[in-house]
Amino acid sequence: MFEDLSSKLDKAFQSLKGEARITEVNIAETVREIRRALLDADVNYEVARQFTNDVKEQVLGSDVLTSVNPGQQFTKIVHDNLVETFGGEKADIAQAQTPPTVILIAGLQGSGKTTFTGKLARHLKQEHKRNPLLAAADVYRPAAVDQLKTLASSIDVPVYSIEQKDAVRVAKEAVSMAKSLALDTVIIDTAGRLHVDEEMMNEVAEIKEAVNPHEILFVVDSMTGQDAVNTAKEFNERIDYDGVVLTKLDGDTRGGAALSIKTVVNKPIKFVSTGEKLDALSPFYPDRMAQRILGMGDVVSFVEKAQKEFDEKEAEKLQKKIKSDKFDLNDFLEQIQKIKKMGDFGDLVNMIPGASKALDTADIDDDAFKPIEAIILSMTPEERQNPELLNGSRRRRIAKGSGTTVREINQLMKQFDQMKKMMKTMSKMSKAGRALQGLKNLPIGR
Known part of the structure; x- marks a missing residue:
């Protein structure tokens, strides 16, 4: 975007x-x-x-x-x-003084409400140590309840649902259940329609009146452009929500909804979603988004993503392996998998100042790591630990097993050797730099 x-x-x-x-x-x-x-x-x-x-x-x-x-x-x-x-400052979602905090999710059908409900539950559980309960109040769309249950099971979060098509009852009983189980958050997934209609608006208004939510979030598909802004305006006039969630920002969208919605509706964007995976959700930071639009990158978000995957102890262990020349293909594979967990590769490149201008992110293939992973995973544990064992016959076997060519394996091993040398050189330079700093501090000639 x-x-x-x-x-x-x-x-x-x-x-x-x-x-x-x-x-x-x-x-x-x-x-x-x-x-x-x-x-x-x-x-x-x-x-x-x-x-x-x-x-x-x-x-x-x-x-x-x-x-x-x-x-x-x-x-x-x-x-x-x-x-x-974009709204000036990051806007947080409300938290009740006396649990549970009740969060109502609203929006049109197809905007990504149910998926966002699962993403929000994961975010609150992992980032804020909350214990959420999901309420399946979308009682009309076929398989909506099953979809919510599937999402919830993958993050080990309970779901409250009933057989009857009574969304208000689902919401009320879910709040009562959360209180009895000492769960601190209830997220209510409501039904949507293909367009704004009286029936849907009345139902959302009834749920709002019945459970008195602390936070109402309106989920909007950013790919619909100005239609998204107009829909957001209509919803706000009826239910007076607290914030906006923009989904599908990874799609073919020009960004007009994101830039217009705060001014037109006067409600902050609170979250942005960039994919189907449950970890593809981020709080919205106006300053960071502005920096990215102007090609300044977003180093803070990049570092935050990296910190989730790399800890200090692991970094020290890795540095010791590099120094002692024991960095092998197992370590290389582990680092690739951690980078993949950080998110869309093109999105990561855009966070680095100047990188989006130097590289065409449209040409960055998110599957570029797959052949490398296939090659390494086709090796025996001994070969991964000792790459020097990879003679011609072993390389032909690995190529056959990974669906690649011997040439690709030769290229990977050449790049791996170059990377090892570079990492070792950088490690030595770092050590030399610390030694020089120490010499500077010696009381010579004083």
Whole structure:
């Protein structure tokens, strides 16, 4: 998402490079290009107009600092306005003073409500140590209850459901069950329709009145663009929800809904979802999203993802193996699998400042690691531990077992050897650097 908008904004900023100062003349074309880029991204017209007017007013009214060139200052002002358009600060979901916290999920059919319910349960359980109960109040869609139960079983979370098609009763009884089992959170998955209709709205309103939820989240398919914004507005007028969840941000979406929804509905985006997997959910940070749109990366999110997969003790063990030249293909495979757990590879690249410009993320294949994994997994434990054993006949056997070629295996082993040498060199340089730092601190010549 936002790749096209990012490239168009970057192109708009080019006109200010080399300028000694900001003037009405050199800013006019840049602002026009930004407005065009926003409209192309399916941003609401009024939002795009207000955004560019605010940027122009702030740029022309600012004093250019001597240490900052006009292009940099302009980018900073655009960044700050993007953050504000996205909502300013990260918005958390409510938590009841007396458990259980009741969270009501609403939205149209096909927006991803049920999947999000499972994702939210996993997020609250893993990140906030909460004990959720899911309420299957989507009693109309075929297999909706079964889908919720399947998702819940994969994360070891209980589900409350009944045979009768009574969504209000499901919600009320789920809250009572949570209290009796001392569970601190109830997440209610409600029914959707293909369009906003009176029956659906009345049912959601009845559930709201019956359980008095602490948080109502509206789930919207970001691929529907301005339709998503219009639907969000209609829902808000009826049930006055607390926040928005944008799903399918990994799809072919231009990002207009994300940029328009806060201004049009005046409700914060609280979560974004980027895939079907239950770990593909992130709290929404306006500042981080603005940085990514402007090609500044999102190092904080990248580090947070890495910290979940790599701990300090494992890093120390790995460093010792590298130093003693014992880093083998088992270790290599383990590192690949950890990187895969961090999420979509193209998404990770976009978090690294400048990487999205240097690499075309559209050409990054998320399955690129599969042949490498297949090759290593086709080796015997002894071969993984001692790659030097891989003679011609062994390589032919591995190629046959992994569905690859001997040439691919030769290429992998060459890259593995180069990587080992590089890692060892870096380890030595790090040690030498610490030694030099120590020498600098010695009281010589004092």
